[in-house]
């Protein structure tokens with residue numbers, strides 16, 4: 316692909332974006348798999364919409380989307396498909412249908428079996444990144460829906476995490492899930508070894524009978540001690556951050572029930588249909604992607620804030636941070652040259668209304684600010700209507716304030732009402748100006764139910780995929796993370812055996828800290 320910035324479609328897209336309406340003078344609400352996606356507060360004009368379609372065509376969007384759903388090598392730097400849609404399709408594609416069906420049936424048999432025996436009151440899930448955030452988000456946000464077991468998650472290598480996860484549990488009544496696609500990741504493996512030790516301390520005669528692994532590396536799981544009948548497969552065509560739809564979701568099925576897991580998959584499958592079939596101008600993931608590219612690469616917003624107005628969705632933020640930043644936090648395009656426009660925004664956020672008392676001040680009055688995705692549920696799962704009314708009002712008010720802003724004239728008029736020295740009043744008014752015209756998207760879920768959650772996650776997956784196509788970036792690899800992992804492994808060795816050769820190729824500051832910190836890990 317040639318230089319995007321100088322391509323005709325980009326030049327037009329960028330020019331029309333700058334001319335587009337940013338005051339929400341139009342209502343633009345898309346319906347997708349039961350979600351309502353309001354893009355009215357994003358830049359829009361009929362000409363800009365057309366320019367977006369031309370850009371999609373220039374970047375080969377239709378062929379790329381076909382490849383995604385047909386198992387083409389979308390992850391081109393690793394020579395793999397990214398076929399997570401096959402895992403949730405009611406009729407999986409023929410090439411992988413047998414293994415997908417067999418995987419689903421095994422998971423179902425296992426969960427039904429333990430339920431029938433009333434076995435395991437507790438589940439401990441060990442995984443990190445994509446092997447953690449999806450199940451954690453689902454289980455913790457849907458916890459009100461008929462929870463069957465106590466669940467704990469330990470992802471971090473910090474032993475406080477695993478200690479906290481195990482605290483107070485009866486090992487005899489605990490099932491441990493090791494979720495690791497590679498089965499080489501430091502965190503789940505170190506935490507799993509600790510769990511085996513803990514089980515032995517509790518007198519469990521065969522700890523491995525209390526452990527299930529979900530992995531694409533069955534040989535390593537067997538070498539760890541887990542018998543093949545307790546290993547669930549994952550395939551190299553499932554990316555780590557897209558693996559919640561696979562047997563990695565076993566924790567969801569154990570805790571929320573098989574029906575809930577099925578409903579999550581069904582919601583995602585409905586979003587897949589929408590992504591495949593809705594006209595591009597009414598296609599929610601596509602239009603969200605175009606807005607994100609416009610915000611990042613044309614309007615100069617370096618970050619994207621996320622504000623779920625539902626406290627149960629607090630893990631949605633880190634889930635999305637991994638999806639967006641591990642997928643799009645890259646600067647090399649397909650031919651290996653640097654991207655010619657700014658790519659992948661920083662994603663950050665917190666549930667509202669907490670965020671309003673944390674960082675919203677910056678969103679309102681910083682010189683640049685950031686676009687915001689607001690999420691809310693029409694129906695809550697409580698009966699406190701008063702709270703829900705206030706929650707909705709706050710969400711709509713923040714969005715409206717960011718959009719409308721407050722001019723100097725308005726601020727002055729307000730300040731004049733309180734009277735006083737005109738110079739002081741004018742001075743105060745200048746502090747009360749809000750620039751406004753801050754882009755935002757509002758996503759309304761009917762309720763926070765498994766189906767809507769599945770649809771929501773798939774919405775963002777397809778949005779990120781489309782951004783990858785528009786920027787000509789592979790959203791399915793993560794070479795930066797791999798580099799960090801290699802160095803961590805080397806330093807873990809240096810910390811126990813720092814000898815002169817061990818630290819010689821480190822920068823002076825790192826070498827200093829290796830020497831200074833090594834006694835604290837040696838003595839234990």
Ligand SMILES: O=P(O)(O)OC[C@H]1O[C@](O)(CO)[C@@H](O)[C@@H]1O
Pocket residue numbers: 443444445446494495496497498499500503555556641793796
């Ligand atoms: O499932 P694994 O192989 O343990 O990897 C965990 C996570 O590590 C990463 O490779 C890097 O963060 C993710 O893509 C993945 O979700």
